[in-house]
């Protein structure tokens with residue numbers, strides 16, 4: 001169906017004007033004297049208007065869909081999401097005056113549902129995380145709407161060559177640092193779109209940086225990286241919101257990844273609690289997964305007597321998860337004992353070794 005080109009032009013202009021009014025996100029340097037000569041950085045994606053790295057993806061998916069002729073003045077937008085992408089897409093749908101429905105697992109953080117609704121979106125619940133895809137497709141057909149399908153299109157909607165993508169921004173912000181070309185960039189995967197963008201950009205710019213993707217428990221990405229079996233299925237959803245999937249998502253591109261590591265969920269949660277003391281701010285659990293992977297790599301570098309820099313992402317704020325990852329009872333019931341990892345992190349601060 002051909003949509004009114006005037007409306008499409010105006011919609012693209014509104015998104016570009018919104019971008020023009022936006023600032024880039026900060027690159028925060030962590031201060032850990034025990035690993036002197038190994039500099040760690042967090043790209044703080046929580047400061048986007050909709051609070052997570054998914055603001056970038058939502059902008060890209062809307063532009064991609066508009067330019068493909070998939071969205072018009074009367075299109076209902078539907079998305080399958082664990083929450084963050086839906087919050088950001090609800091923001092852009094409202095900017096364009098379009099109805100938005102997010103198909104989300106029932107146990108998605110309440111704060112995220114409130115934010116989807118704050119931006120005028122509607123949450124449509126399914127019991128199991130694996131049901132989000134079929135239900136989104138069914139709704140899109142029924143309502144004659146457009147299913148954004150982040151898990152398929154994330155990797156191709158972003159311009160990985162440059163043009164203000166996250167990788168480009170990281171390398172520009174690193175320019176005046178002691179080790180401007182990171183030894184490692186560490187990222188977790190939800191759609192896999194961010195790791196695909198970073199991995200491709202590193203190759204295109206011919207940098208020596210290695211990309212490490214960290215995966216939580218109950219995710220199939222790491223097994224897929226090792227076996228390349230696209231039919232792998234997980235028994236249950238990830239406990240780390242936003243990352244780790246029970247099926248191999250089309251947007252996850254394994255061949256741009258240099259190394260994968262599985263991070264225990266208790267380590268991810270312990271790491272965000274440890275980071276809060278260092279930073280004075282709470283981060284979401286996927287940031288804990290990222291940072292624990294960074295600390296493992298830094299510890300290995302120190303043991304080998306190497307110097308350099310490692311960059312990762314602060315994906316979203318922990319304020320979204322006060323009743324889960326920052327609630328002691330919830331953590332004890334749903335994750336287990338995180339004390340051994342808190343002890344390990346306290347020792348790391350003294351020795352620079354994570355053992």
Ligand SMILES: Cc1ncc(COP(=O)(O)O)c(C=O)c1O
Pocket residue numbers: 052054082084085154188189190191192193194195241242243284286287315316
């Ligand atoms: C909080 C959070 N962290 C990390 C990610 C992973 O990003 P990507 O989808 O680009 O792999 C997501 C994706 O939804 C997320 O919501």
